[in-house]
Amino acid sequence: MNEEDVITASELKYLIDHGRQVKLIDVRELNEYEICHINGSKLIPLGELPKRIIELNNDDEHVIYCHTGERSAWAVTYLKKCGFKNVKNLTGGIDAWAVEVDSSIARY
Numbered sequence: 001m002n003e004e005d006v007i008t009a010s011e012l013k014y015l016i017d018h019g020r021q022v023k024l025i026d027v028r029e030l031n032e033y034e035i036c037h038i039n040g041s042k043l044i045p046l047g048e049l050p051k052r053i054i055e056l057n058n059d060d061e062h063v064i065y066c067h068t069g070e071r072s073a074w075a076v077t078y079l080k081k082c083g084f085k086n087v088k089n090l091t092g093g094i095d096a097w098a099v100e101v102d103s104s105i106a107r108y
Helices: 009-017 030-035 046-055 070-081 093-100
Strands: 022-026 061-065 087-090
Touching: 009 022, 009 093, 046 070, 061 070, 061 093, 070 087, 087 093
Parallel strands: 022 061, 061 087
Antiparallel strands: none
16 A cells, blocks of 8 residues: 555544535444544445445545554555545554544444
8 A cells, every 4th residue: 555545534524624525434343433433524444345335436535444454455456446546544543533633433
């Protein structure tokens, strides 16, 4: 994964705080999403991504996340192969978000 394909939790928070219209895609499973998620994110479990890719607009800026960043890295690679240009992996996933940005988010 290239440097341009990743974003840190702090960088993402900055973009959101400054009005950037980033589409957050959570590729974890429903039970994980129910434990915690980033407000405004859309749940598309990794296994459903190929059939649900039509729900994503290639013109949007997407940040993909999971628990620690591994599944979302796969999702970013897949989306890039499908022609998505503006898609990034949240380094460290929601766990990094909980540590760096929002300590009210449950860690598991």
